[in-house]
Amino acid sequence: MNQKTDAETEPVQDATAAFELALSESGQGHYVLRLYVAGMTPNSQRAIENVQKICEEHMQGRFELEIIDIYQQPIFAKEGNIVAAPTLVKELPPPLRKFIGDLSQTERILAGLDLRKKD
Numbered sequence: 001m002n003q004k005t006d007a008e009t010e011p012v013q014d015a016t017a018a019f020e021l022a023l024s025e026s027g028q029g030h031y032v033l034r035l036y037v038a039g040m041t042p043n044s045q046r047a048i049e050n051v052q053k054i055c056e057e058h059m060q061g062r063f064e065l066e067i068i069d070i071y072q073q074p075i076f077a078k079e080g081n082i083v084a085a086p087t088l089v090k091e092l093p094p095p096l097r098k099f100i101g102d103l104s105q106t107e108r109i110l111a112g113l114d115l116r117k118k119d
Contacts, residue, residue, distance in 0.1 A: 033066070
């Protein structure tokens with residue numbers, strides 16, 4: 001008598017379905033963010049304050065935020081293909097996204113970070 005194991009009787013999960021499930025849960029994952037600023041201009045300071053507020057209110061305990069001054073470290077701007085500052089780059093979870101400006105449009109940033117549903 002040939003008995004099948006549980007693994008043999010369960011249907012194989014479709015790779016696309018698994019990928020879509022991972023994407024739907026991406027709002028619950030760990031975020032890796034980089035904020036590129038150009039010195040301590042008023043626009044840069046607003047961007048820093050806004051991104052810190054967004055992170056603390058909506059990603060508490062599940063984010064890494066690195067602030068890079070491209071005046072002091074210009075090589076990072078070149079490596080990151082940064083053409084304007086301030087620029088926020090969401091590296092993880094995928095997809096990579098970039099936001100330019102002082103980040104004052106909170107709802108738009110939250111939607112872009114997949115923390116809010118887009119209208």
